[in-house]
Amino acid sequence: MSGLLALLDDVAGIAKVAAASVDDVAAAAGKAGAKTAGVIIDDAAVTPKYLQGFAPARELPIIWRITRGSLFNKLILLMPVAMLLANFAPWLITPLLMLGGSYLCFEGAEKIFHVLFPHASHAVHEDMSVKDPGHLEEQKIKGAIKTDFILSAEIMTIALAAIEAPNVWMQAATLAVVAIGVTLAVYGSVAVIVKMDDVGLYLAGNAPTPIGRGLGRGLVKFMPVLMWILSVVGTAAMLWVGGSIIIHGLEVLGFGWLGHHIHDWAYAVGHAVPAAWAGFAEWSAKATMDGVFGLAWGLALIPLATKVVGPVIAAISGKKAAH
Numbered sequence: 001m002s003g004l005l006a007l008l009d010d011v012a013g014i015a016k017v018a019a020a021s022v023d024d025v026a027a028a029a030g031k032a033g034a035k036t037a038g039v040i041i042d043d044a045a046v047t048p049k050y051l052q053g054f055a056p057a058r059e060l061p062i063i064w065r066i067t068r069g070s071l072f073n074k075l076i077l078l079m080p081v082a083m084l085l086a087n088f089a090p091w092l093i094t095p096l097l098m099l100g101g102s103y104l105c106f107e108g109a110e111k112i113f114h115v116l117f118p119h120a121s122h123a124v125h126e127d128m129s130v131k132d133p134g135h136l137e138e139q140k141i142k143g144a145i146k147t148d149f150i151l152s153a154e155i156m157t158i159a160l161a162a163i164e165a166p167n168v169w170m171q172a173a174t175l176a177v178v179a180i181g182v183t184l185a186v187y188g189s190v191a192v193i194v195k196m197d198d199v200g201l202y203l204a205g206n207a208p209t210p211i212g213r214g215l216g217r218g219l220v221k222f223m224p225v226l227m228w229i230l231s232v233v234g235t236a237a238m239l240w241v242g243g244s245i246i247i248h249g250l251e252v253l254g255f256g257w258l259g260h261h262i263h264d265w266a267y268a269v270g271h272a273v274p275a276a277w278a279g280f281a282e283w284s285a286k287a288t289m290d291g292v293f294g295l296a297w298g299l300a301l302i303p304l305a306t307k308v309v310g311p312v313i314a315a316i317s318g319k320k321a322a323h
């Protein structure tokens with residue numbers, strides 16, 4: 001009997017350790033996931049464009065296929081590489097983060113540049129001219145998964161840099177939780193967003209009360225506004241996150257002049273307002289300055305990306321570069 005009690009006590013102890021480990025993974029995943037907020041917002045804002053032009057019945061199947069592709073990107077392709085880097089070449093993480101941050105700055109700056117100087121995209125017109133809907137769907141899904149790969153790489157790298165785990169197994173478990181949680185959050189949100197207009201149309205035509213029909217019409221009218229808001233917020237988030245990554249990376253590499261000045265300026269702003277608003281004012285000032293730097297850096301990268309990187313990629317892939 002004493003042996004059985006001892007065994008049960010050992011099992012209880014193991015269970016407590018396991019429960020504590022689960023709590024640690026959840027806490028670490030939450031902290032790491034919060035660091036990726038800007039990229040997540042942009043991911044959710046970018047994805048709905050791949051569903052434009054399709055019948056409502058095809059929207060959820062397309063989202064599910066993109067979700068599966070995103071999970072494959074994160075868990076099968078990117079996570080092993082991230083773990084190898086973290087344990088065998090950690091010095092590479094900061095340069096890779098800065099490379100990803102530069103991409104975010106470029107994407108955000110390019111969106112603003114196109115708004116200020118709009119021009120027709122031949123690639124879009126050519127893409128939408130495909131006669132076979134099934135072929136068009138495959139093209140859109142592949143394009144979305146390729147875009148997701150880039151954003152997922154940034155998410156996984158940011159999360160990895162934020163994880164403080166005592167061993168490699170805890171690190172891997174936390175990264176996997178972040179990967180799955182972020183993917184479900186992004187594409188679950190996308191599914192809700194793209195189906196809201198269908199819900200609105202149904203309510204507008206079938207709701208039994210005038211209030212319900214009015215709500216349906218309001219949803220239909222609000223969805224274009226919501227998509228615009230998401231686009232603006234996503235672009236701002238890209239510039240903010242990208243700029244802050246570059247600035248932090250420069251500090252890690254020993255070039256902390258800009259980061260220190262932004263910190264001092266944000267601190268001064270926070271202490272220039274009432275104490276109740278000091279924290280928010282300081283954070284807002286720092287985020288704004290990071291975003292402005294991100295915009296400037298992204299604008300500087302546009303000629304490099306369009307005149308050098310784009311043609312090189314096009315030459316390697318055998319595809320004509322987009323103009």
